[in-house]
Amino acid sequence: MMQRLTLRRLVWRWLGNLLFLELFVRGIPPTLHACPIVCICASDLLSCVNQNLQQVPAMLPSTTSTLDLSHNNLSHLHNHWLATLPRLQVLRISHNQIDRLTARVFHNATHLQHLDLSSNLLVSIKEHFFERLVNLEELLLYNNRITQVDSRVFIHLGSIQKVYLSKNLIESFSFSYLDNLSNPQLRTLDLSSNYFLTLPIDEVTALPMYIKNGLYLHNNPLTCDCTLYNMFLHWNKRGLSSVLDFQEDHTCLYMGLARAVVKLLNHDNRLEKCSLTHGHLPEESLKVIVGSTLLITCNTTLPEEYTSYLWISPSYEFLTYPGNSNQSLKIHMNGSLEIRGIQPWDSGIYLCIAINRRLHQNTTHEVNVTVQFHKYEGEPFNTGLTTLLGCVVSLVLVLMYLYLTPCRCFCCCKKSPTPSxxxxxxxxxxxxxxxxxxxEGPNRKTxxxxxxxxxxxxxxxxxxxxxxxxxxxxxxxxxxxxxxxxxxxxxxxxxxxxxxxxxx
Known part of the structure; x- marks a missing residue:
């Protein structure tokens, strides 16, 4: 059986060399038009799925924008192997045997937007792996054997939106590097189903709300703690998707015992007595009447000189000075946010981020805005008093109808001269x-x-x-x-x- 496979590979390799030689003799560049025999080419799509490949095919069409090499036996990727694919945007290499990445494996994929390396044998993720992928939006690394992730691994990914690191062996993660606006588009960071025993609560709670909304931490063997319980309880009350979508999967181990699993968001747990004094940063709350104008101040300790301001609305819209696409929202030079003609859908958490380039510092400030409808001044509405008043008015109207309404009947009886x-x-x-x-009597007519x-x-x-x-x-x-x-x-x-x- 092994001899047949070896012979078949030699035949395919010989045919490939022969095709390359023919194209070379005719003067046709092989990288422009040649499609690997074991793959399927359709316009700018190249699929080499489930072909038992141990190496990447040598000749790949330069017009390829989507390359699928999943479900093969690839174990290694060479440096600059994507140099002949200048239009590549989507790369799928999932379900292979890749256990390491070289320093410059993705250096020529500057236009890459989607990279799927899930279901491989990767152990560590280094900073230099993805430093050239400035346009990358989605990075799939779940179902590997990753134990270490460099703290600055995402520092160069300015366009990244979704990172999936679930189902690995990660025990620690540096959340502080996500708070420096190096990844302003980040909306999903999945760290679920790993091996976190504890979390840096201070670093996690300091993250902007748009990151916490997509920070998935469920199915980890976390040790039960009041600060952990209060943090997730606060996220649940704020309606964050990361908690609401997986309420039953947010668990912790009581006293660190593997068999003592406690559901954090279950009302019948042992952490109910924890006072809600930790786990979240204090926030400012403002109430405003619908239709009015609201001015929110960005309260930070940074000096106004050399300081720039960025606001993030509840709908995760980025607002900068001096102008933006939303005409009802305006940022002033001092960082204040003005909302004109405020409406009920403007309610929510507004996040201000102040960055001082000279001091190399940044701070955040959250404001919870609640839009209310007009209320009439005076005494509060009393249902009992109003009901009693309605009954009295109804009784008066009935009496007026009985005694003051003129008689309109066809027969009106007069009193007889003699009582009867x-x-x-x-x-x-x-x-x-x-x-x-x-x-009776004369002169009467019938x-x-x-x-x-x-x-x-x-x-x-x-x-x-x-x-x-x-x-x-x-x-x-x-x-x-x-x-x-x-x-x-x-x-x-x-x-x-x-x-x-x-x-x-």
Whole structure:
């Protein structure tokens, strides 16, 4: 089997040399057009994935912008091996056997933006490995055997945004070098699943908020401590993604015992009695009404001479003097930040960074801004008093409706000259009268118009008989409305009779 593999490699090498010789005879530069036989070329993409390569192919097209060498058996990368790829932007060498890097292995990759060295056998990361990668944005180093990371390894990576160092053997890391604005674009630093026993709390809490928001430290064998607990609790209350995304994975070892795992952000842990006095820097809090103008002072101990100021908004927007893209935010010469027409979405943490080039010092100052809506002056709103007042007003309106509203009914009853029992005349006791009653006395005319009043009848029982009373309306030229009281017999006859009583 081994002889067949060796013979196959010799054949491929002989064919490659033959192709190189043919291109050389024809005068065609091989680095411009030649695609390695074991790879796949598509425009500016070159893929050599899972080809059991032990060395990088000798001839690589110069037009390559993405090179994928992952899942091979590469163990070593030579100096200047990328010299023929001036357009290279993405390089993937994950899942190989690389255990070391030379001093100038990436010196010719100045345009590289994405570098994936994950799942290899790297042990240490030196400063000079990436010093020429000034345009690098993403660096993947997870799942290696890294135990040491130089403190200044990222000092030259001015464009770096994401660094993944999880699942290694790192026990210590210098966080102080991240606080000097050498990496202003850094948003993710993943140090999870390593071997940190303790953390330099002072260095970590001094980091700018935009770095702490993406500083992942979960799944480390940290020893439980009140300062550690207070720091993560403070980050959780501030809503930092590094804590919110992995709440259950932030653990520590009680008394350093491997079996005594305590979840730091669990309410039922032994660290609840720790007072929140450590773990975070004091911050200034300001409350402002929506629509107004706010002026925030950058309180630092540095002199204004030779000092430049940089503000970072809650949305991680960098604001510098004298101008920026956001017209509502303005930085003055003395470092003060002016916010015009402030809105609710302007709430959050504003970070001021002052840098004195002469003294080679820098300080930071955080301000927590809360935007509120207008509140009316005077006594506070009392729900109980308002409810009582509403009830009183409703009662007054009901009484006014009952006693002060004019009568608009079709039948208005007048008092009889002689008192009569209440059951003999009642407008509410009228039932159905289709025949108007005859009027008494001379000179009375009978109305030819029939009126029917639909009211709820009132029935009273007296001596075993049901008594009904009706109040009817008459129209007359001289007496527009006359209320006629009926006797019991008349009422009953008026109900069951359709013939009017005529008087001559």
């Amino acid at each position: 029992p209440p059951h003999e005349c009642s407008a509410q006791s009228s039932i159905l009268s289709s025949t108007p009653p005859a009027t 109305s030819s118009t029939k009126h029917v009043v639909f009211l709820e009848p009132i029935k009273e029982v007296q001596n075993g008989k049901i008594k009904m009373a009706a109040c009817e309306e008459f129209h007359d030229a001289k007496n527009p409305k006359i209320l006629q009281l009926k006797s019991d017999s008349d009422s009953v006859s008026s109900v069951f009779s359709d013939t009017p009583f005529m008087h001559t």
